[in-house]
Amino acid sequence: MSSPGGSQVCKMRLSSFVRKVLLEVPSPTEQDWPQDDEKDFAFKDSEQELESLPQPYRMINKMVNLLFDQAWEVIMKRDALREAEHSRVQPTIYLPLVESKLNKMPNCMAVSQDYVFIGGAKGFSIYNLYDAKQLYIWEKLKVDVTSIWAADLGNEILVAPVDETGIARLFYFCKDGLFLIKAINEVDDTSKQTTCLKTEISHGGDFAAFLLQGAGEIWLDVYRLPKESWLKEVEHPQLAINPKKKVRQLQLNTPDSVTSDNLEMDINICFRGDIKLSLPVHIMKIKPPKPVTGTTFKSPLEVFAKIEDCYGLGSGQNHFIKDTQWEQQEAIFKALFKKYLDGQWGEERLSMATFHFLLPGRVTTMPADVKSPSGVACVLGIHWTGNHNFFLYSLNRTLKDKADPEGVWPCAAPIAVSQLSCCCSYLVLACEDGVLTLWDLAEGFPLGVVALPKGCSCQSVHFLKYYLVHQGQNVYPEGPLKSHMKCVVLCTDSSVHLVTARGTQEPTISVLVERPVKYLDEAICAVAPVPALPGMVLTFSRNGSVQLMDVAKPQIICAFAPPRTYHLAVPWTPMFVVSLHRPCFLLRGDHPDEIESDDAKDIQNSIFCFNLEAYPLLENICNLCTVPQTDMTDSMAFAQVLPLEKRCESFLQERFQKLEKKVKEQEHWTRLRRYSLLLQRETSRK
Numbered sequence: 228m229s230s231p232g233g234s235q236v237c238k239m240r241l242s243s244f245v246r247k248v249l250l251e252v253p254s255p256t257e258q259d260w261p262q263d264d265e266k267d268f269a270f271k272d273s274e275q276e277l278e279s280l281p282q283p284y285r286m287i288n289k290m291v292n293l294l295f296d297q298a299w300e301v302i303m304k305r306d307a308l309r310e311a312e313h314s315r316v317q318p319t320i321y322l323p324l325v326e327s328k329l330n331k332m333p334n335c336m337a338v339s340q341d342y343v344f345i346g347g348a349k350g351f352s353i354y355n356l357y358d359a360k361q362l363y364i365w366e367k368l369k370v371d372v373t374s375i376w377a378a379d380l381g382n383e384i385l386v387a388p389v390d391e392t393g394i395a396r397l398f399y400f401c402k403d404g405l406f407l408i409k410a411i412n413e414v415d416d417t418s419k420q421t422t423c424l425k426t427e428i429s430h431g432g433d434f435a436a437f438l439l440q441g442a443g444e445i446w447l448d449v450y451r452l453p454k455e456s457w458l459k460e461v462e463h464p465q466l467a468i469n470p471k472k473k474v475r476q477l478q479l480n481t482p483d484s485v486t487s488d489n490l491e492m493d494i495n496i497c498f499r500g501d502i503k504l505s506l507p508v509h510i511m512k513i514k515p516p517k518p519v520t521g522t523t524f525k526s527p528l529e530v531f532a533k534i535e536d537c538y539g540l541g542s543g544q545n546h547f548i549k550d551t552q553w554e555q556q557e558a559i560f561k562a563l564f565k566k567y568l569d570g571q572w573g574e575e576r577l578s579m580a581t582f583h584f585l586l587p588g589r590v591t592t593m594p595a596d597v598k599s600p601s602g603v604a605c606v607l608g609i610h611w612t613g614n615h616n617f618f619l620y621s622l623n624r625t626l627k628d629k630a631d632p633e634g635v636w637p638c639a640a641p642i643a644v645s646q647l648s649c650c651c652s653y654l655v656l657a658c659e660d661g662v663l664t665l666w667d668l669a670e671g672f673p674l675g676v677v678a679l680p681k682g683c684s685c686q687s688v689h690f691l692k693y694y695l696v697h698q699g700q701n702v703y704p705e706g707p708l709k710s711h712m713k714c715v716v717l718c719t720d721s722s723v724h725l726v727t728a729r730g731t732q733e734p735t736i737s738v739l740v741e742r743p744v745k746y747l748d749e750a751i752c753a754v755a756p757v758p759a760l761p762g763m764v765l766t767f768s769r770n771g772s773v774q775l776m777d778v779a780k781p782q783i784i785c786a787f788a789p790p791r792t793y794h795l796a797v798p799w800t801p802m803f804v805v806s807l808h809r810p811c812f813l814l815r816g817d818h819p820d821e822i823e824s825d826d827a828k829d830i831q832n833s834i835f836c837f838n839l840e841a842y843p844l845l846e847n848i849c850n851l852c853t854v855p856q857t858d859m860t861d862s863m864a865f866a867q868v869l870p871l872e873k874r875c876e877s878f879l880q881e882r883f884q885k886l887e888k889k890v891k892e893q894e895h896w897t898r899l900r901r902y903s904l905l906l907q908r909e910t911s912r913k
């Protein structure tokens with residue numbers, strides 16, 4: 228005997244499979260019967276219809292199902308990304324050839340000539356660039372060195388480390404030893420201690436500038452460096468010996484693998500604390516420009532009388548606009564753009580400075596009564612944060628002279644980035660609105676103005692030595708080129724652009740790397756040109772990858788990576804340095820287990836050296852990177868980069884050769900005609 232509930236269950240179960248289409252009377256023959264298809268039936272879960280969950284379990288069930296659906300979508304996306312990653316062509320990855328293990332955390336690096344300077348705990352150390360062997364350690368500080376600069380003086384090197392307290396020091400490094408010149412901003416009273424934010428040394432080492440901050444102010448101190456006096460004092464040390472100090476001999480790391488031949492040139496290195504070199508001469512102190520306020524002049528004649536010899540003309544300081552006019556304009560501006568200004572004002576940024584030492588040229592000339600050797604800086608160019616003007620200060624002055632700018636270059640928007648080329652011939656001013664102004668300082672005219680794509684803002688500018696494409700390969704011209712420049716621009720959205728300017732032609736801009744949309748971890752955070760390889764730059768991504776890019780194609784040539792047990796601890800700010808004269812670069816690698824160690828003594832970091840000449844893909848590029856002048860003259864593809872005299876000579880020679888060839892062809896046809904006429908006459912006689 229069955230219960231009513233049981234009969235209901237049976238009925239529900241019997242109706243689990245329901246045909247979607249209407250039933251028809253079958254035909255008499257079996258061949259005409261329709262075949263049953265699974266799509267013709269709909270499945271109904273009897274238990275779902277019977278047992279409906281009450282609240283709040285029904286809501287929990289929906290939330291759990293939604294969670295599973297979202298998790299499944301994430302899994303599917305990751306699988307798709309993994310498949311796309313496997314399908315992408317991966318570049319060849321090269322490992323470093325030389326590893327230098329350090330027992331202390333390196334904070335900064337600089338390279339000059341064949342030496343590497345690494346700043347770390349309590350000082351800095353000097354290494355050989357070729358074999359990464361330690362030559363000397365200077366550790367006399369109680370704090371760490373956080374930044375370091377090195378400038379090539381020819382046979383000597385000027386080293387400028389800055390420690391954690393912001394004290395900058397100048398060292399003179401040569402074959403005779405290491406000399407401490409001066410602690411630039413060190414004072415006895417710690418309450419009056421200033422902090423060095425930035426250091427810049429001129430090309431050739433004749434001047435140095437230090438950006439200092441203290442007591443709520445910021446300013447730039449400029450020094451003239453007595454290089455000639457240092458050479459004499461080093462050659463004749465008895466003239467500058469301090470008898471109270473003793474010589475500290477070299478602290479060398481001499482493992483068995485290093486032979487005496489390798490250390491023959493560096494064995495005499497020692498810290499010469501007993502010799503006191505001549506001090507730098509303080510020539511100028513530059514402060515940020517004052518904000519433009521209402522005038523105190525009573526007549527326009529007083530304004531013009533204030534401007535002496537056009538000094539400061541264009542800075543906006545000397546004007547005839549009163550305070551009431553400023554207030555009226557400010558009120559009108561705030562009324563028009565009130566909805567954009569509400570809640571947009573934050574803390575005022577500290578005014579920082581970017582400065583460059585400029586060589587004499589058509590734009591920056593020396594006075595007629597001043598005699599200065601060629602290749603010596605004569606003008607200091609500087610711009611401040613949030614300021615529209617690029618100021619030019621003459622270096623031919625003393626501290627008693629008034630520090631007024633000799634020239635002002637106003638821009639339409641605040642200058643965000645400025646960069647000077649290694650040869651000091653080209654200057655790029657990048658404004659906050661994405662407009663770049665390209666200057667040829669040697670010839671004295673702007674090469675042009677280019678604008679970055681909409682929404683792009685310049686983060687950094689990197690000059691490339693001008694290269695040509697010869698037979699599918701990037702090469703450097705043998706001779707110097709005038710008014711030809713290329714630079715790579717890294718934007719804040721991680722896109723990379725190539726800017727090319729040539730003479731009076733309009734500059735061009737092309738995209739090398741698009742803004743990452745799909746692979747955000749591949750966003751480029753740093754770019755570094757490789758001067759030894761034409762048209763090659765290193766790109767550093769947020770995922771820790773380091774790749775070599777050919778900007779002419781553009782495409783990735785290969786990639787570099789430390790050994791598997793190491794990686795970049797902070798990939799978005801990698802610690803690296805590229806040699807200016809050798810095809811190599813240095814990269815700091817961190818062991819993942821040692822990064823998390825609490826004991827600083829247990830941390831073992833490494834500096835890896837990548838010698839680009841030793842890798843198969845780059846061997847030919849390193850060996851064949853220069854094209855002779857004769858090939859440039861013969862090839863029409865290189866005619867655009869030749870000087871005007873060479874182009875005229877080549878053009879005249881080409882026209883003369885064509886004319887000579889044409890004359891020879893005419894003589895040949897004339898002879899043929901004469902011969903044919905003679906034949907016709909002979910045949911007519913016969």
